[in-house]
Amino acid sequence: MSLPDQQGRSSTAINGDDMIITYIGGGSRQWVPKFVQDMALSTLDGEVRLYDVNYESAQLNARFGNWVEIECETNGTWSYEAVEDLETALAGADVVITSTQFDPAETFVHDLDIPQAYGIHGAVSATIGPGGIMRAMRTIPLYRTFAATIREQCPDAWVFNFTNPVHFVTRALYDEYPEINAVGLCHEVMGTRFYLAHLAEEHLGVDATHDDITLNVKGINHFTWVDEAYCKGIDLWPLLEGYLDSEQANRVFTPTDLEDESVFVDNQQVTWELFRRFGLFPAAGDRHLVEYANWFLHGGEDTLNRWGIKRTGSDYRAKHWTPTDSKQTTDVKAWLDGEKAFELEPTHEVFADVLEALAGGDPFTTNVNMINTGQVSDIEQGAIVETNALVRANEIRPLSTGGFPRQIRSIIATHVDTIETVIDASRTGDVDEAFKGVLIDPQVRTLSPQDSRDMFAELVAAETSYLSEWELEASEVLAGSPEYE
Numbered sequence: 001m002s003l004p005d006q007q008g009r010s011s012t013a014i015n016g017d018d019m020i021i022t023y024i025g026g027g028s029r030q031w032v033p034k035f036v037q038d039m040a041l042s043t044l045d046g047e048v049r050l051y052d053v054n055y056e057s058a059q060l061n062a063r064f065g066n067w068v069e070i071e072c073e074t075n076g077t078w079s080y081e082a083v084e085d086l087e088t089a090l091a092g093a094d095v096v097i098t099s100t101q102f103d104p105a106e107t108f109v110h111d112l113d114i115p116q117a118y119g120i121h122g123a124v125s126a127t128i129g130p131g132g133i134m135r136a137m138r139t140i141p142l143y144r145t146f147a148a149t150i151r152e153q154c155p156d157a158w159v160f161n162f163t164n165p166v167h168f169v170t171r172a173l174y175d176e177y178p179e180i181n182a183v184g185l186c187h188e189v190m191g192t193r194f195y196l197a198h199l200a201e202e203h204l205g206v207d208a209t210h211d212d213i214t215l216n217v218k219g220i221n222h223f224t225w226v227d228e229a230y231c232k233g234i235d236l237w238p239l240l241e242g243y244l245d246s247e248q249a250n251r252v253f254t255p256t257d258l259e260d261e262s263v264f265v266d267n268q269q270v271t272w273e274l275f276r277r278f279g280l281f282p283a284a285g286d287r288h289l290v291e292y293a294n295w296f297l298h299g300g301e302d303t304l305n306r307w308g309i310k311r312t313g314s315d316y317r318a319k320h321w322t323p324t325d326s327k328q329t330t331d332v333k334a335w336l337d338g339e340k341a342f343e344l345e346p347t348h349e350v351f352a353d354v355l356e357a358l359a360g361g362d363p364f365t366t367n368v369n370m371i372n373t374g375q376v377s378d379i380e381q382g383a384i385v386e387t388n389a390l391v392r393a394n395e396i397r398p399l400s401t402g403g404f405p406r407q408i409r410s411i412i413a414t415h416v417d418t419i420e421t422v423i424d425a426s427r428t429g430d431v432d433e434a435f436k437g438v439l440i441d442p443q444v445r446t447l448s449p450q451d452s453r454d455m456f457a458e459l460v461a462a463e464t465s466y467l468s469e470w471e472l473e474a475s476e477v478l479a480g481s482p483e484y485e
Contacts, residue, residue, distance in 0.1 A: 013360075013393070013394050014094050014358050015359070016043070017045050017046075019046030019094050019095060019355070020095070021046060021093065021094065021096075021097065022090050022093040022095070022157075023035070023048060023097045023099070024086075024096065024098045024099070024100060024146060025097070025098060025101070026048075026049070026050025026052045026083075027057025028052075028057075028101075029332075030330060032050070032064075033061070036061070036064060036068055037345065038346060040072060040074040040078065040344060041076070041346055041352070042075060042352040043075055044076045044352070044356060044359060045077040046078060046079075047078065047080075048081070049088075050083065050089075051082075051085075051090075052082075055082060058082035060332055060333065061332060062081055063080075063336060065078065065079075065080030066080050068342075071342075074344070086149055087149060087152075090154050091154065092153070092154055094157055095157060095158050096146075096154065096160070097159075097160050097351075098146060098159065098161045098163055099162040100139070100163050102138055102139075104318060105317070105318040106463075106466075107138065107463060108125070108314065109314040110134070111126070111130070111131030111135060112313065114130075114458050114459050114462065115129065115130045115455060115459075117455075118454075118455045119446065119447070120444070120446065120455075121297050121300040121301060121303075121304065121311065123290050123297070123304060123309055123311050124312050125291075126165065127164060127165045127166075127222045127291060129443040130441065130455060130456070133418065133422060135164065135165055136165050136419075136422055137467060139165075139172075140426045141468075141470075143172045143173055144172055144176040144426070147173045147177040148177065151177045151179075155179070157181065159173060159180055159181060159182040160182075160183050160184075160354070161182060161183070161185070161369075162185055162186075165221070166186055166369050167220050167386075168419055168422065170184035170369050170370075170384050171420075171423050172423060172426065175423055181396075183354075183389075184370070185351060185354075185368065186222070186369065186386070187348075187350075188283065188284040188288065189215070189283045189284070190350070191266065191284075192226070192284070193213040193215065194210045196229055196231065197212060200231040200234070200239070204231070206231055210348075213229065213231055214229070214230040215283065215388070216388070216401055216402075217283055217388050218401035219385070220415060221369050221384070222288035222289070223282075223411075223415070224282070224283040225283060225404070225408060227280050240281055243272075249268075251269055253267065253305055254305060263310045263312045263313075264287070265308070266285045266287070267286065268286060269308045270282070270286035270293070270296055270309070271289065286307065287312070290304065292411060292415060292442075293411065294446075296309075297443065298446075353366070353391075354366065357392055357393070359393070363391060363392035363393075365389065365390055366388065366389065367387065367388055367389070368389045368396060369385070370384065370385070370387075370389065371383075371384060372384070374400070375400050375401055377400070378403035378404060379403075379413065380413070383419065384419070415442075417437075418440055418441050421433065421437030425437065428471070429471040430470075431475035431477060435453075438452070453477055453481045454481050454482070455483075456481075458481075460478060460484060461485055
């Protein structure tokens with residue numbers, strides 16, 4: 001793949017007073033309601049086209065978006081429309097959002113439960129490891145279609161991907177359309193900024209918010225690291241190093257301690273242990289970090305619990321697909337029908353700020369996932385890396401971050417090799433080539449050769465209906481396992 005000559009710059013300027021945004025995955029139960037609120041509070045105006053295979057869900061979200069414009073005191077002026085056809089939805093768009101997900105009851109359940117039966121206890125199984133790779137294999141062909149259609153209908157659009165696994169999916173967009181202006185966004189680093197602001201307040205007496213924290217961020221999605229941290233110009237490194245010996249950075253948890261906690265609880269014990277061992281501060285939630293630093297997975301849920309992590313079980317995934325049963329997804333209909341009070345408030349996502357800066361507003365710096373053209377000096381160029389970037393009128397420019405200590409670089413390089421192997425395989429739908437990427441994943445390396453093959457075959461067999469773009473019947477790997485039927 002040739003690298004973009006000038007990464008992150010569109011040939012067409014965005015008009016902040018008349019913007020066209022296409023939302024692929026516009027029936028989303030979680031992200032669209034957040035997006036509507038942030039757009040209403042922004043200084044931008046325009047129209048939003050909501051595209052989703054579940055057209056009725058997109059219609060419901062369009063109704064909600066227009067309702068917010070009427071019922072609430074907004075800054076921006078937006079109209080929302082559900083669109084059934086992808087080409088029509090994308091025609092002439094200035095901005096494209098991709099945020100899609102297959103039914104977790106039919107996919108995530110397998111991603112979590114099948115590897116667990118082989119002794120792999122993924123904490124989330126949505127980013128890396130066998131579950132994350134399967135999610136990528138389901139998703140990549142669809143995103144190749146999106147990228148090809150963007151090339152035809154709105155080639156200069158800014159494309160923002162929120163779909164996990166962010167690095168696989170964003171890489172697929174670039175692989176299909178190398179000139180695409182694609183950016184992967186994730187809020188994990190934001191959580192680190194909130195945490196460091198809290199530490200600065202508590203231990204330095206500084207009145208701080210997450211906006212006061214400045215970090216040098218580098219890594220790959222959900223495995224990002226920091227080697228510089230400041231709060232209002234104050235170097236936080238002495239505080240972090242001194243905190244290593246504190247009781248709070250050396251806690252041991254039991255299953256009982258976590259009984260009433262959410263699966264999203266972050267006790268930062270893995271964060272502090274990795275900082276203690278490698279000298280850089282991790283900037284992602286512990287539940288994601290352990291899937292890369294997979295020695296925290298050995299011993300199953302007991303080990304995860306000891307480090308303050310509550311595993312995301314398949315029962316949770318299935319349940320929280322239904323808004324009425326979930327605190328994670330949003331029941332928009334309850335707001336519209338007056339069964340639940342609605343309050344317009346910011347979500348702390350950066351997307352609206354990014355759009356305002358691209359449209360000529362105040363420049364700012366935030367973390368993004370983009371093609372590596374040298375911003376991370378010792379990670380393969382062409383891979384998707386996560387670093388800070390300067391966002392300003394018509395440009396998102398990744399900032400140079402330097403490299404890594406050998407040990408961290410080794411872990412990242414292995415995962416980049418897995419991602420690139422699966423991306424290569426997806427061009428032709430070669431299942432056996434994709435299996436090579438599975439084999440080199442550190443979680444899978446804990447298995448015997450036959451168990452590796454059988455686990456992969458069982459995952460594929462369970463999700464065949466979602467893998468129609470892969471040449472399953474031509475696979476020697478699948479044919480050699482009794483688990484593939």
